[in-house]
Amino acid sequence: MRRPTLEAVAARAGVSRATASRVVNGQTTVAPQIRDAVLRAIDELGYVPNPAARSLVTQRTDSVALVVSEPPTRVFSEDPLFSTVIRSASVELETVNKQVVLMLASSASSHARVERYIAGGHVDGVMLISMHGADPLPAALSRLRVPVVSYGRPAVPVDIPYVDNDNVGGAELAVRHLVAAGRRRIATIAGPQDMIGGQDRLTGYRTVLRDSDRRSIVAVGDFTRESGAVAMRQLLGDDPDLDAVFVANDLMAVGALQSLRQAGRRVPDDVAVVGFDDIEAAQYTEPPLTTVRHPVVEQATAMVRLLLGLFEGGPADPVILPTELVVRESA
């Protein structure tokens, strides 16, 4: 009781296997009545092409890997960003009938697995989400002669086209907003300095502060809520008179708000807070969080398009998307 093959379809329709194949693949050089006969046979037999046989000869698989190269327990489940990227990329790939193979590359052993898998030709291309500077995967994959694109600029210089948002510009937007509101002592909770987002957002902060003749007050977190709370306490200890803080992502900003509340500071009256990312939760904090929005969905979509472009021999130029300040009540 096997599945019907193209051979069976051809036999039933009274044509050759080649002709049946032509119909299945939508070639136009088939006479209408023959085409109909084949389609009828396909329908009656419930024929579905065998993808393994097909990709054996075409050398294509019509699926792409989405590699999330982060310790999954920490980032993946907590940060809604990942779900959004995965969802948007899936939706976009669906439109061109390609599948997403999801791979989590957390440990060194899974790195090896991913490499082997990609090298095996299971997929036509790779979308890589990796923010850590120390990550060896971008370099390893770029050596594999498989089309690779990255969500976010790779932290190490490597020849992979990427789609990113304007982290520096976004941070500048945020800090300029605080300056314009007359804040004098503007601190920042920076992200990890081995991540591009962490670096660039700190750069933006520094640039604006320098230009507006203010002193920088920096604490460093690791993009988790908890680290934001800790960093905020530290900042308050370092400079009890600070009147604003730019936090490099919303998750840490939520933690910072918590610490400010515990320290008896009113937001925004005593301390103004601006975050970065505009995650869902930013709307529901007390008070609602002013933050820098970057177009996650568009970025994911652009990444998919970039990869599809690569398949066709298109250009491999990075794409940078603009950011936007969303003013709520926290600043």
Place this chain on the structure above:
Amino acid sequence: MRRPTLEAVAARAGVSRATASRVVNGQTTVAPQIRDAVLRAIDELGYVPNPAARSLVTQRTDSVALVVSEPPTRVFSEDPLFSTVIRSASVELETVNKQVVLMLASSASSHARVERYIAGGHVDGVMLISMHGADPLPAALSRLRVPVVSYGRPAVPVDIPYVDNDNVGGAELAVRHLVAAGRRRIATIAGPQDMIGGQDRLTGYRTVLRDSDRRSIVAVGDFTRESGAVAMRQLLGDDPDLDAVFVANDLMAVGALQSLRQAGRRVPDDVAVVGFDDIEAAQYTEPPLTTVRHPVVEQATAMVRLLLGLFEGGPADPVILPTELVVRESA
């Protein structure tokens, strides 16, 4: 400049293709020195087996589909549950060297796509996450003669083994806690009644209220934060004297807390609140949310094991995991 084939490996090692294949697949009937010669050839050539050719003959693909059958915009990105399930399932499948193909089946057209894909034999089995009663996918997939398991009991009776938590028992735990605390007017914000979780949690609530001689006060939400806020306002309108509310999931509970705050009710002094799910955010609400925890990671892991068991001809019995009350400050 093609990739090396098994033929090339065999030639270099001076053996037949069959012997090279034996080495690659770890068969023991190969003499040590020949085995070493083959391994050396593999290493020198950088040989990686072609998965399409292999699965053409073995009829296996070593990958499984994870089908998320929900309108993705609404549930997927907002509910951290999904990320956790996806992550846990991926990690578990990694241990047996199988890949996850992620498929979002939101619209009718994507349902068809998923069906075609599964029918095409792209994957060895399917893990289905579908909570909606009206969803035709579980029934469709169960007809396909492919091993299928479900995360959560399918809403329509269909012959698919599943892994679920004890929704009824969990709700009873929550409501009994409120009764024990001396609450008299215990309302509930139920989930959608076309979802199993929605139904069962309401059943649990009703059972305990009946047994403890209290009147039930019900509003229905759709598991989103927003709907929780709306339902809470409605409940306060219906019965301003209510002193407790059991909310069928944490996301709605967060919305409910917001409405309670806006209505000037203190939690838990005026109104006690118990949620369900124990999502990350439950720890960070004002006040921290008392809720029913169910083991999401374990459930996902059990689902994978169930599917792997099916591959080996194992039993197809549903698995029900216990729930646990996490007491924080809201009740």
Place this chain on the structure above:
DNA sequence: CCCTTTCGAGAGAGCGCTCTCTCAGCCGAC
């Protein structure tokens, strides 16, 4: 009316692998 062009359909050679069948060689046993 014949030859060339075009169009539609078939034949058949692979794609790279697994796996059964076959067989050579070597051992021990009678």
Place this chain on the structure above:
DNA sequence: GTCGGCTGAGAGAGCGCTCTCTCGAAAGGG
């Protein structure tokens, strides 16, 4: 010394599909 059994290796048939090449027939031009 011969024979049976067993181990290790090769030959070769497919898995189901695509795609080039070939060819017949119909159509059009000289």
